[in-house]
Structure formats: structure tokens, C-alpha cells
Amino acid sequence: MTDFGFKLSKSSAVELDKVDTTLFERLCEASPDARICMNCGSCGATCTAGPYSGMSLRKVLLGLQRGQDVRPLLSGCMLCGKCTMVCPRGINTRNLILNLCRIYD
Amino acid sequence: MKENVVIIGGGIAGMEAARQLLLLGYHPIVVEQKDRLGGHVGQWHRLFPDMASAQDLIRGLGEEISDANIFLETKVNSINRLRDGYQVMLSNGVNVACRSLLVASGFQLFDAARKEEYGYGVYDHVITNSDLEAWFNGKPDVRIPEVPENVGFVHCVGSRDLKAGNLECSKVCCMTAVKQAIEIKEKFPSARVWCFYMDLRLFGKKYEDFYLGAQQEYGIQFVRGRVSEVGETADGRLQVKAEDTLTGKPLRVRLDLLVLMAGMACNPEMTRLARMARLDIDSDGFLKSLDNIRSINASNRPGIFFAGACTGPKTVPETLAEARAAALDIHRYLQKGL
Numbered sequence A: 001m002t003d004f005g006f007k008l009s010k011s012s013a014v015e016l017d018k019v020d021t022t023l024f025e026r027l028c029e030a031s032p033d034a035r036i037c038m039n040c041g042s043c044g045a046t047c048t049a050g051p052y053s054g055m056s057l058r059k060v061l062l063g064l065q066r067g068q069d070v071r072p073l074l075s076g077c078m079l080c081g082k083c084t085m086v087c088p089r090g091i092n093t094r095n096l097i098l099n100l101c102r103i104y105d
Numbered sequence B: 001m002k003e004n005v006v007i008i009g010g011g012i013a014g015m016e017a018a019r020q021l022l023l024l025g026y027h028p029i030v031v032e033q034k035d036r037l038g039g040h041v042g043q044w045h046r047l048f049p050d051m052a053s054a055q056d057l058i059r060g061l062g063e064e065i066s067d068a069n070i071f072l073e074t075k076v077n078s079i080n081r082l083r084d085g086y087q088v089m090l091s092n093g094v095n096v097a098c099r100s101l102l103v104a105s106g107f108q109l110f111d112a113a114r115k116e117e118y119g120y121g122v123y124d125h126v127i128t129n130s131d132l133e134a135w136f137n138g139k140p141d142v143r144i145p146e147v148p149e150n151v152g153f154v155h156c157v158g159s160r161d162l163k164a165g166n167l168e169c170s171k172v173c174c175m176t177a178v179k180q181a182i183e184i185k186e187k188f189p190s191a192r193v194w195c196f197y198m199d200l201r202l203f204g205k206k207y208e209d210f211y212l213g214a215q216q217e218y219g220i221q222f223v224r225g226r227v228s229e230v231g232e233t234a235d236g237r238l239q240v241k242a243e244d245t246l247t248g249k250p251l252r253v254r255l256d257l258l259v260l261m262a263g264m265a266c267n268p269e270m271t272r273l274a275r276m277a278r279l280d281i282d283s284d285g286f287l288k289s290l291d292n293i294r295s296i297n298a299s300n301r302p303g304i305f306f307a308g309a310c311t312g313p314k315t316v317p318e319t320l321a322e323a324r325a326a327a328l329d330i331h332r333y334l335q336k337g338l
């Protein structure tokens, strides 16, 4: 291809009304509490694996609603359950993560 | 003869103060510019947190102040200092001498058209919180589609906005947005609803319950990011842009209805009164209380008191409580004859 000296970048904008949220909806069927996360970040802050693997349940839940592939994040979770202890919404986070893994399988 | 107390403003602050002053044995004279009592609340539908009827509140207050002297469609023309009180001249030709006055002139809803980027009055499906309440009350509105698929709420319209000259938070509109989002979902269960906020300021009794319910039962989505602009697509839908500040990504969404949470701005009538009665204005443009902790109801002028949103954004219960406090302040002031 001829090099014209410039390229077109793909827009990184998320089309909120077109995002495919099927996975998130399926997760909500298994764990309805997925809806009540308030993005406080406690789970990510306390996550034992987070600083090394980038795992943050907050990012997983938000990413799902923005159409991102969150498997790379999920794979960093070692299911220790520590995030369950700190979530102020009382979400059974460990169980939610397991349910999400099952949906991906 | 019962002693006159002039109350400027016939919204909930003025009405509640009149009710209390009647009970305390005074003769309240309520001066209202509009042709009805009730102010902003009189045009509202349901009030959080109990979803009580705003109309019932106004009707109830109205019945209880039927012994007060109420002048509708009337303005204050001048306020002059007498030796131990004030001479108040009204636009209907009535002159009242009183030792004490209550300013309950309220706020003005921020004119959403001033935020041009949101297209109020330009695009077909952009309305305000106040328009939506009027519609809930049965007033037809062609801007609201029969069955909207996607609905957005924009928080902080004309509030927390230095450029718009209104730096303060209007306090009630986060909760109003959550309430109205729920009401929209109840009317249109299949609609998808997004609230665009900078912070969710849900400070009052049961407000967090509404937030939790909005997520849990209604699937309303809260997006942290201020709507930057609204446009129209070729097929007549609205296109809204915001940054999803939690993921750091720009967002676009097509909507069938956009509701702007217009905030509480200074009422020009209040500014006019301040000039007439030489009342101090605070740095936020609202009337200046003697101090903001112990004497919110007191002004810099003897015998002149404040109640409600003339000193800054207030909720309905806060306004009612202030009106009661102001009535008591007036009572004490008149008894001491200071």
C-alpha cells in the first residue's frame, strides 16, 4: 500500500446505546447484585492480585457494560474472596466472579 | 387588633410561615406575584422521599391560611423605614405598616436555554425537570415521545457552573433526577435510562435508598461524566456526548428524550427587594443571612427575616423548617419590641 504519510485512527468513542451488553445481562440473571455496584473501588484497592495482575472487579463490571472483553482482567483473580469483605453494597463478589467465569466458559 | 406581618412570596416558605404566624396570633399579609399560591412546588407532581403529592401539600397549606390576607398578582413597590418598622407599598395600591417583614421570595429555575450546548428550545426532545413534572401533572408535551426507547438525564444544568455564574450545588436535583428516572421507568418499562452526573449528591433521608432502588429494581445506569454537547442525528434523534470518566473513554449515545436538571438560581425579584430594603447580598448572589449557622433566618436589617430558597438552594422540608423558625424569630422580635 502506498504510504501517504498519515493514517486514520479508529475512534475510541463508546456508542452507549449500541454496546452489546448480553454478557452483563446474563451475569445479572445469575447475580442480580451486579447492578448495584457504585464504582467505589474498594474491591480493586483491596484485591491481593490487583497490583500484580490489574484485576479490579469494579473495572470488570463497568467494562462489561461498555462492551469490553474483561477476560484478561478476570484471569488475574485467584478467587480469594477478600473483595467480598470490603464491598459496601454487600455484593457477594467472589460468587459473582465465579458466575461470570461460568458464563464465559 | 392583630399585628400585621408582611410576607413577600407565596410559595411553601411564605405559606408555612403564614400558617405559623396565624397560630401565634398575628395577621399575616402574603404578597404573591403570580395568580396562585404554591410557587415552584405548586407545579411539581410528587415529592421525594415519600412520593407525596405536591398538590396535596399546597392545598393543605392553602386551607390552613385562609384567614391570612393574601394578595395575588401583586408586587412590592417600595419598602421604607419607619421609626419602629416599615412602610410597605404594594402594586395594588395597598399600604401596610408593619414592624416585621418576612422575605420568602424563593429562587428562579435556571434558564436551561442559557446552556446552549444542550439545545433546550432548539432540539425537539430536550426538556427540563420542571417540564417533566408538569407533564406528570397532566400537561401535554409534544417533546415527549409516545414510547421513548432511550432517555437521558443531565445533572447540574446551570449549577456548579462558574461560567454560568452559579457556582453552588442546587442540592435537590441529583435526587430529583433519580426520582424522575424511576418515574420514567414506571411509565415506560422498556426504556433504557442513563443519568449523567459529576458527583451524585444524595445526602438526605432515604435518598440513598432511591439510588439503590434505581439500580436494583429499575436498571437505571449512572454514568460519571458531564454531558458536553447535544446534537441531532439525521433521523431526528438526539446525540449526546460525554466522557465516561470512570473508564476514561469518550461516550456517545442516541436518545429520544433528554431531561435537563435545571438548578436553582437567584430570583431577580429577590435582588430588587434587597435594593429596596438595603439587604446584604452574599457572595453566591443569594440574600445574606446574619450568619450561616445560628441565624440563617436573620437579615442585616432589624425586623426583616428570611425563609427558604431566597438565601440559597433548599429542599422542601428544609424550607418548611426554616419558615417555622422564621415565624418564631418574628414572634420573639415583636414580643421584645426590639
Ligand code: SF4
Pocket (backbone or CB within 6 Å): A043, A046, A047, A048, A049, A050, A055, A056, A057, A076, A077, A078, A079, A080, A081, A082, A083, A084, A093, A094, A097
Ligand atoms: S476474589 Fe479475586 S478480585 Fe476479589 S480480592 Fe480476591 S483476587 Fe481480587
Ligand code: SF4
Pocket (backbone or CB within 6 Å): A036, A037, A038, A039, A040, A041, A042, A043, A044, A057, A058, A086, A087, A088, A089, A090, A091, A093
Ligand atoms: S467494592 Fe462493591 S460497590 Fe465498590 S466498586 Fe467493588 S463491587 Fe462495586
Ligand code: SF4
Pocket (backbone or CB within 6 Å): B155, B156, B157, B159, B160, B168, B169, B170, B171, B172, B173, B174, B175, B199, B200, B201, B261, B263
Ligand atoms: S444536586 Fe446533584 S445535580 Fe444538583 S447541582 Fe448538586 S450535584 Fe448537580
